[in-house]
Amino acid sequence: MTRYDLIIIGGGPAGITAGIYAVRQKLNSLLIAKEFGGQMARKAVAIENYPGFEEVSGLELSRKFEKHLRKQKIAIERDSATKIRKVGSTFYITTGSKHKFSARTVIVASGADPRPLEVPGEKEFIGRGVSYCTTCDAPMFAGKTVAVVGGGNAGFEAAIALSNWAKRIYVLEYSSKVGADEINQELVKKTKKVQIFTNTSLRKIEGEKFVNSIVYQDRKTGKEKTLPLEGVFVEIGNVPATGFVKDLVEFNEKDEIRIDPKTNMTKTSGLFVAGDVTDLRWKQIIVAAGEGCKAALSVYSYLRNSRRPVKQYE
Ligand SMILES: Cc1cc2nc3c(=O)[nH]c(=O)nc-3n(C[C@H](O)[C@H](O)[C@H](O)COP(=O)(O)OP(=O)(O)OC[C@H]3O[C@@H](n4cnc5c(N)ncnc54)[C@H](O)[C@@H]3O)c2cc1C
Structure with a gap:
């Protein structure tokens, strides 16, 4: 089994930006994503606050992000991460289609899923109204x-x-x-x-x-x-997508993953988190992209100084 330097989980702005930066740091990386674009792709009307684009549809911006990522030397798996374990200094990730991957570090950028209504009929009629x-x-x-x-x-x-x-x-x-x-x-x-x-x-x-x-x-x-x-x-909000990583991180009262805001590292050494899934306050595309960049640079610094790991959150 290839042991990657880094595995990124998530194909939204945080994960994609982390991927682009990881390749530029020459990290041998794999990105696992259920789909690309994340919430941007689900957004109903135009995005008007992403610099360089006065007005762009969420779908178009998603496609541009994905195209940029696919130009990089990064392995991509269209799959869903279902479990992360850490044994010694190695992370093992299992996916929905039962594939197993390993890496020295992980960035979780799994964002948020729509909050369900939890009323009778909701589940039964998904895709049928x-x-x-x-x-x-x-x-x-x-x-x-x-x-x-x-x-x-x-x-x-x-x-x-x-x-x-x-x-x-x-x-x-x-x-x-x-x-x-x-x-x-x-x-x-x-x-x-x-x-x-x-x-x-x-x-x-x-x-x-x-x-x-x-x-x-x-x-x-x-x-x-x-x-x-x-x-x-x-359209009643979102819930952080964290089910597969529960045992390795700590949560705030909104079920968001707590991180060291300087490095994006969690309580588990080598496990980093970026974007809407974190406990950072602002949930925006540009913030998620910036946090993805920070996380990838922190991974690089962590691996380079792996005998002297970056500080965990207080
Ligand atoms: C209706 C709406 C309108 C918005 N409008 C704007 C706006 O105009 N401007 C703005 O800046 N922001 C806007 N936002 C917020 C913005 O979309 C988010 O802040 C941003 O998308 C967060 O990016 P992310 O990468 O952290 O997560 P997401 O965009 O949530 O991406 C997460 C990715 O991870 C994948 N994933 C999740 N779990 C797994 C798993 N287990 N395995 C593999 N992959 C997984 C998902 O499929 C997805 O690809 C809006 C959000 C919504 C809902």
Whole structure:
């Protein structure tokens, strides 16, 4: 089995940037990713805050990141890491398709997955009306009625993107006020297709072969109501993707991995983390890319000084 200098887990901005920097440091590296682009690829509308691109779709920016990575001398596995173990000074990684890889260091850049609703019908109707990716699935709802669950920026951006396809869009917000920025609220108003329900709690998703209605509770009156519709887009935030690395790291109260912010190292020597999966406060593409760069440079420094490892977090 090849023992790599570095294995990177994740194909979002953090993982890809770590990959580009690792190759430039001449580290023999492998990048394992379920897919490329991460949350960027799932983003519903344009990205307007990544320098050099005044306006770019998440999908286009993802493709540019991936193309840049593929120009490097780095091994790539399209797979899912399911377990990391450390034996002596070597890390062993097992994947969903039961492949095993080993390395002297690891960067976990697995980002975050959409937070599920956890209501009856959600799991059953994934791919049959329930979606977590507007960019991917909006065109399938042309001329249909859909609900977006979540009244923050992500929910409003999903509603704006869906307005190019769907006939009618309901936005369901749990609290008494939506949390989206003014600019998104104005854009939603302009579509004239969106109806917003505040103080609502989604109770179940119903259907036969495909979704045909949802049941929600009006939190003011306590009454349950049914809305006939064909699609449900879930936009209630994210959860860090950390299941495969639980035993080797420590978490904060949001289940984010604690790191030394100077080096990105975790409590396990040689195990580094970057991007949205960390306990760093700001979750943005440029931050994730910067953290991926920092982690790769820290790995280089760690391997070069492996008798004098970089300091762990306090
Ligand atoms: C709706 C929405 C809109 C946003 N808009 C903006 C914006 O306009 N501007 C901005 O700067 N930021 C925006 N963000 C935030 C930005 O997308 C994230 O901060 C950024 O994508 C984080 O990058 P990351 O590489 O840490 O993680 P992710 O982008 O989450 O990438 C993680 C990668 O790891 C892979 N992965 C996960 N687990 C495993 C595993 N076990 N094995 C292998 N691979 C795995 C995933 O498939 C994915 O490829 C937005 C986010 C959302 C959800």
